[in-house]
Amino acid sequence: MKYLSVVLTLFITHGIFAQGTTIPAKPKLVVGIVVDQMAYEFLYRYEDVYGSGGFKKLVKEGYSCENTHFSYIPTYTGPGHASVYTGSVPAINGIVSNDWYNRETNSFTYVTSDPTVSGVGTTALTAGQSPRNMLTTSICDMLKLSNQQRSKVIGIALKDRGAILPAGHSANAAYWYDGSMNGWVTSSFYMGQLPQWIKDYNATAPAEKYLNKNWSLFLPAENYKNATADSVSWESVNIGEPGSKFPHYLNFTGNSELIKGTPFGNTITKEFAEAVVINEKMGKGNYTDFLCVSFSSTDYVGHAYGPHSVETEDTYLRLDHDLSEFITFLDTQVGKGNYLLFLTADHGVSPVPQYLQSLKIPAGTKTDVQMTADMELQLDKEFGNKNWILTYTNQQVYLNYAAMDSAKINMEDIYDALKTYLLQQDGIANVFLIDELSEAVYPEGLREKMINGIYPKRSGDIQILYEPYWFDAYRPTGTTHGSHYAYDTHAPLVWYGWKIKPGLNYDPVSITDIAPTIAALLKISEPNGCVGKVIGGVVK
Numbered sequence: 282m283k284y285l286s287v288v289l290t291l292f293i294t295h296g297i298f299a300q301g302t303t304i305p306a307k308p309k310l311v312v313g314i315v316v317d318q319m320a321y322e323f324l325y326r327y328e329d330v331y332g333s334g335g336f337k338k339l340v341k342e343g344y345s346c347e348n349t350h351f352s353y354i355p356t357y358t359g360p361g362h363a364s365v366y367t368g369s370v371p372a373i374n375g376i377v378s379n380d381w382y383n384r385e386t387n388s389f390t391y392v393t394s395d396p397t398v399s400g401v402g403t404t405a406l407t408a409g410q411s412p413r414n415m416l417t418t419s420i421c422d423m424l425k426l427s428n429q430q431r432s433k434v435i436g437i438a439l440k441d442r443g444a445i446l447p448a449g450h451s452a453n454a455a456y457w458y459d460g461s462m463n464g465w466v467t468s469s470f471y472m473g474q475l476p477q478w479i480k481d482y483n484a485t486a487p488a489e490k491y492l493n494k495n496w497s498l499f500l501p502a503e504n505y506k507n508a509t510a511d512s513v514s515w516e517s518v519n520i521g522e523p524g525s526k527f528p529h530y531l532n533f534t535g536n537s538e539l540i541k542g543t544p545f546g547n548t549i550t551k552e553f554a555e556a557v558v559i560n561e562k563m564g565k566g567n568y569t570d571f572l573c574v575s576f577s578s579t580d581y582v583g584h585a586y587g588p589h590s591v592e593t594e595d596t597y598l599r600l601d602h603d604l605s606e607f608i609t610f611l612d613t614q615v616g617k618g619n620y621l622l623f624l625t626a627d628h629g630v631s632p633v634p635q636y637l638q639s640l641k642i643p644a645g646t647k648t649d650v651q652m653t654a655d656m657e658l659q660l661d662k663e664f665g666n667k668n669w670i671l672t673y674t675n676q677q678v679y680l681n682y683a684a685m686d687s688a689k690i691n692m693e694d695i696y697d698a699l700k701t702y703l704l705q706q707d708g709i710a711n712v713f714l715i716d717e718l719s720e721a722v723y724p725e726g727l728r729e730k731m732i733n734g735i736y737p738k739r740s741g742d743i744q745i746l747y748e749p750y751w752f753d754a755y756r757p758t759g760t761t762h763g764s765h766y767a768y769d770t771h772a773p774l775v776w777y778g779w780k781i782k783p784g785l786n787y788d789p790v791s792i793t794d795i796a797p798t799i800a801a802l803l804k805i806s807e808p809n810g811c812v813g814k815v816i817g818g819v820v821k
């Protein structure tokens with residue numbers, strides 16, 4: 282009996298069952314994939330041009346939770362990655378936005394900024410980053426806590442926050458892409474210097490071979506049937522380009538930051554992910570390792586051109602190709618059946634308002650600057666000239682308490698005045714006083730999403746909700762996300778690989794259910810702030 286278990290252990294740890302005859306008791310590697318700004322529909326919209334080895338393979342051979350939603354506002358990248366991996370919400374994990382206003386310092390705090398650390402592999406002052414602003418553990422922390430830190434955990438993404446938050450507090454490393462260094466970098470939170478293999482890898486200038494060419498269509502143009510005309514008035518135009526038309530000229534002058542806004546940003550992420558798996562020997566030890574990969578270029582492209590553009594279709598087509606190669610790589614390197622993979626998103630996206638308007642669908646934009654000026658003017662009219670609003674960000678108003686004290690005006694008076702004024706304006710759906718959210722009257726499902734998004738030390742005083750397909754635009758073209766509406770909350774969620782049986786699930790699933798489901802599969806504790814539930818169909 283003892284001999285048998287030794288033999289089995291040898292078989293399991295050496296991957297002798299790698300080709301799927303028997304699967305190990307625990308996966309050798311978990312691969313979490315977050316596709317930045319991927320709407321659920323993108324799993325299917327481009328089916329006619331997807332190959333058989335990427336998204337289609339995941340859905341066909343995996344288990345797809347078709348009705349998965351975020352459960353808070355705002356639906357942004359930082360909160361999204363945190364919610365996927367903590368199984369929690371901003372009210373508990375503290376990740377209320379990508380940037381929030383800090384009343385004590387009268388300045389904005391970036392979600393992963395950390396003044397106690399500095400960049401490694403880069404001279405960028407912004408590279409002092411860590412997960413410290415995240416108040417709860419990630420599923421990766423729980424994996425490491427379960428086995429005396431024997432699992433290896435690495436997060437990677439073009440975006441710093443997309444790498445740092447998933448991997449958690451006790452990660453071995455998080456790497457993100459710094460165009461000014463033309464390479465992958467990290468911070469002193471994780472290590473004193475980059476591993477030699479990454480220095481060597483960066484020395485090969487991984488982005489250059491893509492930037493020395495133009496961004497041309499992957500397939501002949503007649504294949505792109507799921508998009509508007511190539512060049513339309515609501516698309517952004519890159520600096521140095523004559524218009525928003527293919528081929529896109531990349532104008533590489535030595536700083537490769539611009540690769541992030543092309544599908545090749547995803548390709549270099551995939552290539553780096555493979556290099557990490559090989560060089561860090563992930564999935565080769567006796568304990569489950571965890572690789573968190575976030576594909577950020579879909580978000581940059583989506584913001585610039587919108588979700589109905591040829592650019593977005595081409596970006597998903599190329600990502601599908603990259604995914605296909607990545608799955609083949611994992612099958613070879615780690616072994617089919619030895620790794621558990623899940624794919625989801627950090628938020629969805631709104632179609633471009635100008636496009637919607639052209640189809641007679643109600644939509645529109647505001648700007649933070651104009652909203653602030655209008656509200657300030659209204660308060661000046663009612664209560665006298667003062668600086669009443671410290672800032673308006675993330676659809677929240679941060680009021681100036683000192684001004685209110687000196688004028689003896691209380692919060693309710695300001696709120697009543699702003700609500701009366703705002704409800705006369707186009708595009709405003711409702712206004713709530715954050716302190717009194719518990720007493721407010723809500724439409725179906727909204728109460729939970731609002732309260733889940735509020736962490737008092739970091740949140741504002743008044744919450745403004747726009748009507749559907751309205752948002753604060755940060756430029757006159759393109760689009761964004763962030764609302765509680767279904768187009769921003771509905772994400773893909775597909776499980777694939779180790780012990781996953783094919784299936785489709787249409788029951789309501791919350792993004793916060795991902796982390797406890799991984800915990801159940803690995804037989805470890807869920808993260809400390811977890812509010813999700815195990816998805817029964819995945820673990821059966």
Ligand SMILES: [Zn+2]
Nearest residue numbers: 318358580584
């Ligand atoms: Zn975005």
